[in-house]
Amino acid sequence: MTQLDQIFQALADPIRRAILARLALGSATVGELAAPFAVSMPAVSRHLKVLENAALIENQRVGKHRRCSLKVPALKEAYEHLGHYAGFWAASPGPEKV
Amino acid sequence: MTQLDQIFQALADPIRRAILARLALGSATVGELAAPFAVSMPAVSRHLKVLENAALIENQRVGKHRRCSLKVPALKEAYEHLGHYAGFWAASPGPEKV
DNA sequence: GCTTGACTTAGCGCTTATGTTATTTAACTT
DNA sequence: AAGTTAAATAACATAAGCGCTAAGTCAAGC
Numbered sequence: 001m002t003q004l005d006q007i008f009q010a011l012a013d014p015i016r017r018a019i020l021a022r023l024a025l026g027s028a029t030v031g032e033l034a035a036p037f038a039v040s041m042p043a044v045s046r047h048l049k050v051l052e053n054a055a056l057i058e059n060q061r062v063g064k065h066r067r068c069s070l071k072v073p074a075l076k077e078a079y080e081h082l083g084h085y086a087g088f089w090a091a092s093p094g095p096e097k098v
Numbered sequence: 099m100t101q102l103d104q105i106f107q108a109l110a111d112p113i114r115r116a117i118l119a120r121l122a123l124g125s126a127t128v129g130e131l132a133a134p135f136a137v138s139m140p141a142v143s144r145h146l147k148v149l150e151n152a153a154l155i156e157n158q159r160v161g162k163h164r165r166c167s168l169k170v171p172a173l174k175e176a177y178e179h180l181g182h183y184a185g186f187w188a189a190s191p192g193p194e195k196v
Numbered sequence: 197g198c199t200t201g202a203c204t205t206a207g208c209g210c211t212t213a214t215g216t217t218a219t220t221t222a223a224c225t226t
Numbered sequence: 227a228a229g230t231t232a233a234a235t236a237a238c239a240t241a242a243g244c245g246c247t248a249a250g251t252c253a254a255g256c
Contacts, residue, residue, distance in 0.1 A: 008110035012103050013214090017179075024183060030233060043215055045234060050213090064223045064232050072186045079184065081115075082177040085122060088170045089177075111244090128203060141245060143204055148243090162202050162253050 003055065007078045010054035015039065016047050020070065023057060027069035030059075101153065105176045108152040113137065114145050118168065121155060125167035128157075 001009075010016055019033050034044035048068060051057045055074040059066050099107075108114055117131050132142040146166060149155045153172040157164050 002112060004115070005110050005112060008106050009213095011180075012106035012110055014100060014103060017102070021182075024186075031231095034233095039214090040216065041233070042217085042235080046214075049234090061222090064230095066233065070183075070186070072183070075180060075183050076187045079177065079180040079187075082109075082173060082180065084119075085168075085170070085173050086177065088122075088168070089174045107243095129201095137244090138246065139203070140205080140247085144244075147204090159253085162200095164203065 003074070004077065004081060006050075006054040007056065007074050010050050010056055011078065013047065013050075015044070016051055019044075019047060019051065020056060020075075023068060023070040027067050029062075029065040029067055031065070033068060101172070102175065102179060104148075104152040105154065105172050108148050108154055109176065111145065111148075113142070114149055117142075117145060117149065118154060118173075121166060121168040125165050127160075127163040127165055129163070131166060 011020075015037055018036070022028060022033060022036075030041070030045060030048065033048070034041050037044060048057065048059070052059065055071055057068050058071050059068040061067075109118075113135055116134070120126060120131060120134075128139070128143065128146060131146070132139050135142060146155065146157070150157065153169055155166050156169050157166040159165075
C-alpha cells in the first residue's frame with residue numbers, strides 16, 4: 001500500500017475527515033476528538049492510527065493526555081495529486097447550475 | 099456511505115488512480131483500460147464500477163465496446179474538500195527542502 | 197440463428213476494515 | 227502504595243474489498 005493509497009483510504013471515512021477538520025482548528029487530545037462521535041474510544045483510537053499511518057496527523061504525549069495535530073504534507077500530497085486534473089475544471093465553469 | 103466517502107475510497111487504489119489518469123488523456127474502452135494491468139478483466143470491470151458509483155467516470159455502449167470517460171465534478175469535489183486545508187501550505191513553503 | 201467478441205455477473209476464498217467489550221499500560225493524585 | 231484517569235491493546239464478530247475462474251449477456255458478423 002503506497003503512501004497515496006493510505007492517504008486516500010484515510011480520507012474515505014467521515015469520522016476521520018471530521019477529525020482532520022477538527023484538527024485544522026488546532027491540536028486536540030484523543031478524548032476531545034472522540035467526544036463528538038457516537039463510537040467508542042478504542043474505535044477513535046484506531047481511526048487515529050489510520051490517520052497517523054497515512055502521515056496525516058502526529059501525536060505527542062502531554063502528561064496523561066495525548067495531543068494530536070495535523071501534519072500538512074500528506075494532505076498537500078493528496079491535494080496536488082488531484083491538482084493534476086485541475087485543468088478540467090479550470091477550463092470550464094463546472095456544473096454549478098446544472 | 100456518502101459521495102465523498104465513495105470518491106476517496108475509489109481514489110485509494112492505485113489501479114483506479116491509474117485508470118483515471120489514463121482517462122484524463124481521453125476516453126477508452128474497458129479492454130483498453132484493462133490492458134496495462136496484470137489483473138483479469140473482471141477485476142478491472144469492478145474497479146470501473148467503483149469509479150462509476152463514485153461518479154468519477156461514466157460509460158456508454160458503442161457497438162460491442164463500452165467506452166469510458168472521466169466525470170469531472172466528483173474529482174473537483176474531492177479537490178475542493180482538500181482545498182479547505184490549502185491555507186496551511188499556502189502560508190508556509192512546505193517541506194520541499196526538508 | 198449460431199458464433200464470436202467484449203464485457204458483466206456470480207460464486208468462491210482470502211485479507212483488510214470497523215466496531216464492540218474487556219484488559220493493560222502509563223502518568224498524575226493523594 | 228493505591229487509586230483514578232487517559233488512552234492503547236487484545237480478542238472477537240461482522241462486513242467489505244479485491245482477486246480469481248466460470249458462466250451469463252448482448253451486440254455484430256457470418
